[in-house]
Amino acid sequence: MLPTLGAWSRWGRPVVRRVLEFVGLLAGISTVLFFLLHLTGDPAVVLAGEFATPETVERISARYGFDDPLLVQYLRFVASIFVLDFGESVASGAPALGLVLDRLGPTMLLAVLGVALNMAVSVPLGAWLGSRPDAVPQRLGNTAVFVSQGIPGYVVGLLLIQLFSVQLGILPSVGMSTWWHWVLPSVTLASFLAPKLVRVLSANVTEAMREDYVRTAQAAGAGRLTMLWRHALPNAVLGAAALAGTQLAFMLSGSLITEVIFAWPGLGRLLIDSVVRLDFPVVQAAVFVIAVLVFAANAVTDVLFQVIDPRLRRQQA
Amino acid sequence: MEASSAAEQRVNASDAVGGPVLSVADLRVTFPGRAGRTLAAVNGVSFDLRRGESIGIVGESGSGKSMTALSVMRLLPPTAQVDGAISLESEDLLAKSDRQMRRVRGDRVGMVFQDPMTGLNPVRRIGSTLREAIRRHRDCTRREADDRAEEVLRSVGIPSPRERLRAYPHQLSGGLRQRVMIALALVNDPDLLIADEPTTALDSTIQAQILDLLKEQVTRSALIMITHDLGVAAELCDRIAVMYAGRVVEQGATAEVLRSPRHPYTVGLLNAAPDFSRRGRLTPIPGAPPQIGRVPTGCPFRPRCDRADATCEQWPGLEERDERLVACWYPHG
Ligand SMILES: Nc1ncnc2c1ncn2[C@@H]1O[C@H](COP(=O)(O)OP(=O)(O)OP(=O)(O)O)[C@@H](O)[C@H]1O
Numbered sequence A: 001m002l003p004t005l006g007a008w009s010r011w012g013r014p015v016v017r018r019v020l021e022f023v024g025l026l027a028g029i030s031t032v033l034f035f036l037l038h039l040t041g042d043p044a045v046v047l048a049g050e051f052a053t054p055e056t057v058e059r060i061s062a063r064y065g066f067d068d069p070l071l072v073q074y075l076r077f078v079a080s081i082f083v084l085d086f087g088e089s090v091a092s093g094a095p096a097l098g099l100v101l102d103r104l105g106p107t108m109l110l111a112v113l114g115v116a117l118n119m120a121v122s123v124p125l126g127a128w129l130g131s132r133p134d135a136v137p138q139r140l141g142n143t144a145v146f147v148s149q150g151i152p153g154y155v156v157g158l159l160l161i162q163l164f165s166v167q168l169g170i171l172p173s174v175g176m177s178t179w180w181h182w183v184l185p186s187v188t189l190a191s192f193l194a195p196k197l198v199r200v201l202s203a204n205v206t207e208a209m210r211e212d213y214v215r216t217a218q219a220a221g222a223g224r225l226t227m228l229w230r231h232a233l234p235n236a237v238l239g240a241a242a243l244a245g246t247q248l249a250f251m252l253s254g255s256l257i258t259e260v261i262f263a264w265p266g267l268g269r270l271l272i273d274s275v276v277r278l279d280f281p282v283v284q285a286a287v288f289v290i291a292v293l294v295f296a297a298n299a300v301t302d303v304l305f306q307v308i309d310p311r312l313r314r315q316q317a
Numbered sequence B: 001m002e003a004s005s006a007a008e009q010r011v012n013a014s015d016a017v018g019g020p021v022l023s024v025a026d027l028r029v030t031f032p033g034r035a036g037r038t039l040a041a042v043n044g045v046s047f048d049l050r051r052g053e054s055i056g057i058v059g060e061s062g063s064g065k066s067m068t069a070l071s072v073m074r075l076l077p078p079t080a081q082v083d084g085a086i087s088l089e090s091e092d093l094l095a096k097s098d099r100q101m102r103r104v105r106g107d108r109v110g111m112v113f114q115d116p117m118t119g120l121n122p123v124r125r126i127g128s129t130l131r132e133a134i135r136r137h138r139d140c141t142r143r144e145a146d147d148r149a150e151e152v153l154r155s156v157g158i159p160s161p162r163e164r165l166r167a168y169p170h171q172l173s174g175g176l177r178q179r180v181m182i183a184l185a186l187v188n189d190p191d192l193l194i195a196d197e198p199t200t201a202l203d204s205t206i207q208a209q210i211l212d213l214l215k216e217q218v219t220r221s222a223l224i225m226i227t228h229d230l231g232v233a234a235e236l237c238d239r240i241a242v243m244y245a246g247r248v249v250e251q252g253a254t255a256e257v258l259r260s261p262r263h264p265y266t267v268g269l270l271n272a273a274p275d276f277s278r279r280g281r282l283t284p285i286p287g288a289p290p291q292i293g294r295v296p297t298g299c300p301f302r303p304r305c306d307r308a309d310a311t312c313e314q315w316p317g318l319e320e321r322d323e324r325l326v327a328c329w330y331p332h333g
């Protein structure tokens, strides 16, 4: 019989579970952020800056309520996060959350470009490498990928700038004003992700090509390309889905570094600038937004793969 | 459909001349071994098969049954070397290019493998797999392909076949999956169906159903049935070829071979089989079949044979007597 799942167990329960997880996550993050601020010493001194007079510190202390008992402060802080109130930037006085959200667009753009480029390169390359693992060109290719996995992404970024911006002068390396500006940052971000994905895909493809269902397809008259692209590869790609989580983490750290290298006006750059300036409200808002993004991305990929992969769907049932 | 009438013409043509659908002559499959030696996995196998006929290939593990079948499909491992002749309706299969062979596989020859649990692509719907196999060989619309897929699923006894087209393999039981595998092999009305231990992985009630299904099929095409199980061969096959260490040691009409086995190995197999043992209890053949590199010269069975003597160091040759082929110096009967 075809399984007929109730709408509740199919969608309702997972959604409720996710929401609860999310509330837990918010509580966790606000706790960490709160203690981060208070562990660094007197937060009023930190917020007032290096050259502040005692009066300024006093004023700040009163304004942010740093004189109240710690527990009261903590509860107030958690409550403010649940209503998305992070206060104002110490540096500019603008609402911290607004500053952060302004940077979301560029970060998303970079992420989408990087991931798209990563897929566009890794899937065919992985398929090709995995299709005949013993042939000489593929062996060389595998070695190259293995070596490239050891090169840190920022080195790739700096090399790209050196070659295309400094030596050849054909691609810009600062900012994001034209499409040409997008090239080097997305290549750099993709280079953080690609080696791992290529290796996993290539191993999965090799394994899938030995599966019985590929032989079945061959016995039904499929040629090598059909066996590879239509039978082995979809299974190999789904097998690589387990990688999505670690790829996401890679992408975060990767985009942070990439944004700094290329002066890309995104979230990562803002975060680092704010940490340097000890602009705590902005740091808190940025960390919060990043956490929400990671959570959302994880949840979306989860659901997506459940829709795509019939085997996962069954495990759910 | 245009192409199916071409298939009918082929049928009529072969009926008219009365030639065999498949003819295998002196087939040898060898692998490169150490120090320039060649290892024979199949050594001089010959048989003909007409439409409506079925041959059972039996023998212990490693005797070369699958290699024989895969030779016909031209799906041997890349290191294998094939000699001899294989012709399908008088066309030399060994002379065909890869491209030409792809048009034979799944169209004129269908093959069913042992394990239905792993044989179907887990991420594709049954219908998509069938449709791909149909449209590879037939010029037809998606709808026509779906209709054909439904028809073939129905013909292999799958209930509500139209709905099954949308099912994924994991939604079907093992028995149903094997039916789908058979449907896939039959979807283009092949002249020859090869089944390599199609029921080994199934429980016994399902086994019986699948055997009935294959029996039905034999009337429409020719069948090569590979099996460990003499009972399966007895039920399904007109003729039987007993293989040992790459060689056919006995071949003849199934009923005859089972009633009066001549080769000591056939006798041994029967005595080890629950349905056929004439002794009170089952007696396994002592020892084990040789590994591919360690096949003795002469009769390969002689180390395990109670009739063997120095004469058996010469290969006796597969001799015909009373329409039975036997390779033995001291046959029974
Ligand atoms: N790639 C290979 N290289 C070398 N020898 C091989 C290779 N594949 C199979 N063989 C050998 O060929 C011989 C025949 O194998 P085959 O698969 O035809 O046996 P079988 O009769 O089908 O056995 P089973 O009942 O276990 O399926 C075996 O001895 C096996 O070791």
Ligand SMILES: [Mg+2]
Residues within 6 Å of the ligand: B065, B066, B067, B196
């Ligand atoms: Mg076998």
